[in-house]
Amino acid sequence: MVINLSGVMSSHQQAGKWMYILAWICGLGLMTFVFSDLLDRQSNPNRAPESVTLANQTEVRLKQNRAGHYVTAGTINGVPVEFLVDTGATDVAIPAHMQNKLGLQVQGSGLAQTANGVVRVSRTTLDSVTIGDIEVRNVRANLNPGMNDNQILLGMSVLTQLEFTQRGDWLILRTL
Numbered sequence: 001m002v003i004n005l006s007g008v009m010s011s012h013q014q015a016g017k018w019m020y021i022l023a024w025i026c027g028l029g030l031m032t033f034v035f036s037d038l039l040d041r042q043s044n045p046n047r048a049p050e051s052v053t054l055a056n057q058t059e060v061r062l063k064q065n066r067a068g069h070y071v072t073a074g075t076i077n078g079v080p081v082e083f084l085v086d087t088g089a090t091d092v093a094i095p096a097h098m099q100n101k102l103g104l105q106v107q108g109s110g111l112a113q114t115a116n117g118v119v120r121v122s123r124t125t126l127d128s129v130t131i132g133d134i135e136v137r138n139v140r141a142n143l144n145p146g147m148n149d150n151q152i153l154l155g156m157s158v159l160t161q162l163e164f165t166q167r168g169d170w171l172i173l174r175t176l
Contacts, residue, residue: 044082046072051133057175060132064169071151074131076102082151083131085171089155091140092126095147099124104143112142119146129158134175136161 045063049072052059062070062085070085076094079102086093093112094102099122106122121142129136131154140157147153163174 043067044071044073046070049073049132053133058133059172059174060134062131062171062173064171070171072131072154074129074154076129076152077104077127079103083154084151085159086153086155087159089153091142091155091157092129093121093144093147093153093155094124094141095150095152096122096143096145097148098150098152099143102126104141106143110142112144114144114146116146119144121145129154131173134162134173 043065045065049060049062060072062072065071072083072085074081074083076092081098081102090112093114094104098104099106104124104126106124108123109120110123111118112121121144124141124143126139126141127137129139136158139161161176163176165172165174
């Protein structure tokens with residue numbers, strides 16, 4: 001009796017094939033995780049800004065990212081957020097879709113001149129904004145419906161309450 005098995009895979013061959021596919025999927029997933037973290041660190045090198053206190057002044061140093069921007073982790077009203085320092089923004093500009101997450105109350109509306117033109121924004125006040133150990137209270141802000149990501153523009157309503165200096169690739173924020 002002769003059995004032709006040329007077109008049939010053995011169960012060991014099938015298991016080996018699936019293990020090979022699973023290994024590739026795991027490898028690609030691991031590479032995605034590693035490179036995603038690397039890209040995130042390049043986008044925001046200040047995910048855990050460190051503070052130094054000298055002579056009653058608190059100082060935070062922010063490293064410039066690859067694009068030449070200063071991005072940092074911080075909080076608004078105790079909620080973790082990501083800031084992009086923007087000296088061209090009059091107030092802190094928050095994507096409108098983050099209003100509930102941050103527990104913000106609308107206190108009026110107005111027009112704001114943005115890079116994308118004039119947009120109607122809602123005005124609000126932030127109880128606190130922190131970066132490292134620096135805290136600024138009662139900060140003017142606006143909720144901008146034209147902002148689609150989760151990055152918040154840290155504008156002059158915070159920066160004028162601090163001393164800030166740029167040296168090379170570093171932005172130094174200091175309490176007054």
